[in-house]
Amino acid sequence: MTQVTQPFMEQVLASGLIGKGELQAVVNDLQKKGLDPQSRLAQELVRRQLLTPFQVKQIAAGKGKSLLLGNYAVLDLLGQGGMGMVLKAEHQRMKRVVALKILSPSLVKNPAMLKRFQREMEAAAKLEHPNIVTAHDADTSGTTHFLVMQYVEGVDLSSLVKQRGPLTVSQAALCLLQAARGLEYAHKQGVVHRDIKPGNLLLDKEGRLKILDMGLALLDSTEADEQLTGTGQIMGTVNFMAPEQARDTSQVDRRADIYALGATLWYLLTGKPMYGGDSTVQKLMAHQEQAIPSLRAACPAVSPALEAVFRKMVAKRPEDRQQSMTEVVADLQRCQAVSSAATAATQSTGLDSPDLPLLERQGLALLLGKAPLEARGDETDPLAMETVAPAYAPRVALGDATFLKKIGEFGMFTWMIITIASLFVIGIVSAGVVLRVKTSVGTVVLEIANPDAIGADVTVDGEQKITINRRGEVPIEIEVDNATHQLRVSKGGFQTFTKEFTASKNKETVIRVHLEPLGQPVPPVSIAPPATPGPMPPVAQVPPVVRPVVPAAIPAAPVVPIQAPVVPAKWDGWPADGPPPAIVPFDEAQAKAHQKAWADYYGVPTEQMISLPDGQTLKMIFIPPGQFVMGANVQGEMQSDPVDVTLSSPFWMAETEATQSQWMVITSNEAWQSSTPDSVSPEHPAFNASFRDAREFCSELTRLEREAGRLPAGWRFDLPTEAQWEYACRAGSQGLYGYGDDPGLAAEYGWFTENSPTGGRPHIHPVRQKKPNAWGLFDMHGNVSEWCRDAMGTLLGGREPFVDSPQEKASERMSRGGNALSKGEIDRAAAREAVNIGRGSGFTGVRPVLVRDENPIVDPQGGREWAADAPSPAVFPFDAPGAAAHQQAWADFLKVPVEKKVSLPGGQTLTMVLIPPGDFEMGCTPAGRRLFPDQHLAGVLLAPQHHVWLTKPFYLSKYEVTAEQWQAVTGKAPPLSQGPQTPADGVTWSESVAFLEQLNQSAAQPGMQFTLPSEAQWEFACRAGTTTNWSFGDDPAQLSKYGYVADKAGMVSNKAEPVGQRLPNAFGLHDMYGNVMEWCLDEVYYDLYALRPLNDPVGEASVKSSNPSYIAKGGNCRFEAYRSQSGAKSNVRDTSIGLFGCGFRAALVIEVK
Incomplete structure (x- = not known):
């Protein structure tokens, strides 16, 4: 040295x-x-x-x-500007790559700026949306203040336009629409950006646009002549700044963001700012005084509709613009609809194709793929990114890849799992190293081709554990599992079991780890150094597993549309010009031919990869229409006589059972949380799923794909029917299995008791370990049983049979395919098992299908009976002014007041509030469900979110019915009320209904009927246009302003308070949260609402009871906050004895012709 x-x-x-x-x-x-x-x-x-x-x-x-900086190691400089710099960093323990936004030291000395930075950090923490870069944390290190943000690899639109030139109209509109949706969400959280511009709009590799710098940018005269600062700091960038923002930054509202977004549209289509000028002052004055330029003149491809939207967005006066981003989104969508119709008429193709308005991000990912991953920012950006070596530096930031991705590549290595502790012996083989670690179950052999070339530390400790550690990566740990006599490979909290582990570099194997069992030595296979490459032979008696090589920094799959055929609503026999139907029996070659012929006929692929969050994908296999004999009359199986079945519509089925990684990114939940299996990896199937869990998975998948614009209208993800499942499983076979009748082949196609024991009991395996069937579907036999939609019952024949009788044991649904616990005969193609819908096990999973939606979401003005002169329905989301506007519009149309006074006996009155019709997503959000400490309780109480239409206006009482109102009508006091103005407490469902029936006699309202609200009506009224956990947002700390609930566990009240003491929601309703829970008309149901949109639903019990249970909403003063969420509910029996905390709210249904 x-x-x-x-x-x-x-x-x-x-x-x-x-x-x-x-x-x-x-x-x-x-x-x-x-x-x-x-x-x-x-x-x-x-x-x-x-x-x-x-x-x-x-x-x-x-x-x-x-x-x-605190827990973060700085890796690189991404950029710097007037407010500070942006650094790429890694959390030292979690190994998550993030972006750190550092406040400039000069600004830290300014108390006002430091306070503003802290305030903006709090604002950023409130925002979690697909189109907004997420803020993870905020911290200080010494005198350095920084914000921890999501690291997103991509390019900002300013750089993209500079490098690629102006965007097409479709591309620009799609970017703008995504930005508008992100800003719409931010505005509802009370956050105004104030610096929207192309440089703050980032396009990631999936074609998803993300908004940067939520409220953090400002103008600083020391950085550029186009930026102003001093005691009166101006937030924003001159070329995109609204006129009122230049006059007084502190007074701007969301309409300034609308202006800036309009100016951004001009830049994306022309490649230059909307107004010119040689100085900052000239530009500021141009925004205030010059006439709005013609976008069509600058870009002739712009439609008149888009020109009108643009001109409204950049109007000089805020009151002349759209008044909310919700209006902007609606305007842009209308432009897309017009554009789609016009384009369809001319048969144009490419990025301007008619599918783009529906699919949004198609083409944007491809566009990004053509652009270098640089981020120079625009010249007027106060946080302009300067390219720093290395030149590839992305602007802001992709979170750490999951184990599923990381296991695919370890730095420069490509890892492949084929099927994997105190003394060790070191040998040298062809310039390599062999380490043999003796254990109680055998010898672990570690072979390293060239220790100096692998670029990683490989250690063997006294705990018989091999650790492979590469800087910047989560270590891989390999050790012997005594129970399975396999190698357990662990990384990042995940683990898998395998016979052998190899790593390669530059396509050459450089590390190999395998186990020599006691008494059965496996001849060592030396790894040649890179200079003399040689292929690794397969491990004996282990079928080769074919799996794709996944790079560590996996580029997200290009966002492509989900393709679906146009199928006639009514089937009139097989189409004359179509291919022959796939009539069983047929062999594997014929199965492939049927798939291709029908896919070509409909113009769709035989396989398609569905994009999921976090870079995950879901491969779907096309199943053509056809005919087969369903069922097999085999003794010992739960089976009826065989029936002839015709499936006239094609569908797609997932290539494998839904995996753990797919489950987690869709549901944000761990599918195995109620059960602790021996091993879990991202490629294990999701298990322990109840029927409700499985339906929620499909429902959430449908919602995500619709919101991403990838799912065609009229299609949805769902569980298969029994007929679909068996037809797909058979794949042309008339035998007992999808591969024929020979049980000796079972081990080649599935996992069951005989071939999957681990530690003396059956074991679930990762997907794709066995052969696929003729369609290309894996694991149709064994491993985990798969839920079907059908209720238990006799098999039905005919076309599209589906057993769904709510009176016939609907609390049980069918499970197919058997599992690792099953004997071989239970894994047969026709075997059926009825399972309670609320119960999952360690061996129940889900395989989604993509099918036609029997009850699609329809615009009420295009698919419902709707008066031609009626106001627009109240379509969520909308804000408080929007709620009031909807109420007034419907009041004017119906010629009724928004608030209606109903006279009761004894001089009492009941104030009713008008609720307009509309649509919304009903039920608890996944985030809301996670607030429940007991996830099993959440599963029992909460149905999956689902789309609901309320087609009729109604009144709902402004307050809970009070004790004095109850006594005025019934002549007696309610059982548990504490005062005249407190709610009528302790009343049963039947007593509440009787009260309202008595009102229909004593206080009848012409053309109206008193009743309890349905659960859908109650929740629609409670949400009042919001999509958050509560009508005021997601922060439970604010709940005390709106409702009376327990502060925390054990801190409860035994006394409800007088009504109207808390703030109302946007519709003007008080006490929707807490105080007393409120009866709804619905009986407790289990599967009525899941997945499909419904009109005016009212739940009915599957099985009638002499003591039925009903839905109660809103929680009470004994419940904690999470039980009061808008989408939460309680199941309460209609007992004859009053239950504390049970009251109700009157509804008045309006008959509208």
Whole structure:
């Protein structure tokens, strides 16, 4: 070690990024190779990925200590501007890559700016939306204040336009629509951006647009002549700044963002700012005084409709613009609809195709794929990104990849699992190393081709564990599992079991780990060094597993539309010009021919990859229409006589059972949380899923794909019917299995008791380990049983049979395919099992299908009976002014008041509030469900979110019915009320209904009928246009302003308070949360609402009872906050004895012709 290197080594150690022993080992290695540490140390640290080039540069400049900020190690500089800089960093323990937004030290000294930064950090923390970069955390390190943000790899629109030129109209409209949706959400959270511009709109690799710098940008005159600062700081960027924002930044509202978004549209289509000028003042004056330029003149492809939307967005006066981003979204969607119709008429193709308005992000991902991943920002951006070596630096930030992705690639290595502890012996083989670790169940053999070339540390400790560690990656740990006699491979909290583990670099195997069982030595296979490559032979008796190589920084799959055929609503026999139907029996070659012929006929692919969140995908296989004999009259199976079945519509079925990784990104939940299996990996099937869980998975998948614009109208994801499942399983076979009648082949196609024991009991395996059937579907036999939609009953024949009788044991649904617990005969194609819908097990899973929607969402003006002169329905979401406007519009149309006074006996009155018709997503959000400490209770109480239309207006009482109102009508006091103005407490459902029936006699309203509200009516009225957990937002700390609930567990009240003490919601209703829970008309149901949109639904019990249960909503003063959410509910028996905390609210249904 030379003296000249010593200062640099000391600086490296002082940085805290590398330990002394680790650093000295690198120096020693260089010296052993005869290399001069003086000239090679920095290069070697970078080569080994112990340091990044940016870190080396900072350390050499004496700034090494600045590379650690709290729990984060700084990796690179992404950019800097007037307010500070943006750094790429990694959490030292979690290994998650993030972006850190650092407040400039000069601004930290300014108390006003520091306060503003802290306020904006709080605002950013409130925002969680697909089109907004997420803020994870905020922290300080010494005097440095920073915001921790999501790291998104992509390019901002300013850079994209500079590099690629102006966008097409379709591309620009799609970007604008996504930005508008993100801003619509932010505005509803009370956050105005104030600096919308192309440089703050980032397009990621999936074609998803994300908004950057939520409220953090400002103008700083020290950075550019187009930016102003001083005591009166101006927030924003001149070229995109609304006139009122230049006059007084503090007074701007959401309409300033609308203006800036309109100016952004101009830039995207023309490649230049909307107004010119040689100075900042000239530009500011142009925005206030110059006439709005013609967008069509600058870009002739712009439609008149889009020109009108643009001109309204950039109107000089805020009151002349759209008044909310909701209006902007609606205007842009209407432009897309017009554009789609016009384009369809001319048969145009490409990025301007008629499918784009529906599919939104199609083409944007491809567009990004053509652009370099650079982010220079626009010149007027106060946080303009300067390209820093290396030049690929993305602007802001992709979160850490999951184990599923990471297991695909480890840094420069490609990892492949084929099927994997105190003494060890080291041998040298062809310049490589072999380590043999003896254990109680065999010897673990570790072979390394070239220790100096692998770029990772491989260690064996006293715990018989092999650890492979590469800088910047989560370590991989390999150890013997005594129960399974396999290698357990663990990474990042996930684990899998396998016989052998290999790693390759540059397509050459460099590491191999395998187990030699006691008494059955496996001849060692030496790994040749890279100079003499040789293929690895397969492990004996282990079927090869074919799986794609997944890179560590996996590029998200291009967002492509889900394709679906246009199928006639009414079937009139097989189409004359169509291919022959797939009539069973047929062989594998014929199965493929049927698939291709029908896919070509409908113009769709035989396979399609569905994009999911976080880069996950779901592969769907096309199943053509056809005929088969369903069922097999085999003794011991739950089976009726065989029946002839025709499936006239094609459908897609998932290639495999839904995996753990797919389950988690769709439901944000762990499918195995109620059961602890021996092993779980991302590629294991999701199990322990109840029927409700399975339906919710399909419902959420449908919602996500619809919101992303990928799902064609009239199609949805669902569970298969029994007929669909068996037809897909058979794949042309008339035998007992999808592969024929030979049980000796079972082990080649599925997992069941005989071939999957682990530690003396059956074991679930990752998907795709066995052969697929003739359609290309894996694991149709065994592993986990798969839910079907059908209720238990006798098999029906005919066309599209579906058993769904609510009176016939509808609390049980059918499960198909058997599982790892099953004997071979239960895995047969026709085997059936009835399972309670609320119960999952360690062996029940889900395989979704993509099918035609029997009850699609329809615009009421296009598919419902709706008066031609009626106002627009109240379509969620809308804000408080929107709620009031809807109420007034319907009051004027019906010629009734918004608030109606109903006279009761004894001089009492009942105030009723008009609720307009409309549509919304009913039920608890996934985030709301996670607030329940007991997830089993959440599963019992909460149905999946589902789309609901309320087609009729109604009145709902402004307050809960009070004790004095109850006594005025019934002549007696309610059982548990504490005062005249407190709710009528302790009343049963039947007593509440009787009260309202008595009102229909004593206080009859012409053309109206008193009743309890349905659950759908109650929740629609409670939400009042919102999609959050409560009508005021998602923060339970605000609940006390609107409702009376328990502060926390154990801190409850035994006394309801007088009504009207808390704030009302946007419809003017008080006490919708807490105080007393409120009876609804619905009986407790289990599967009525899931997945499909319904008109005016009212739940009915599947099985009638002498003591039925009914829905109660809103929680009470004994319940904690999570039980009061808009989408939550309680199931309460209609007992004859009053129950504390049970009251009701009167509804008045209006008969509208």
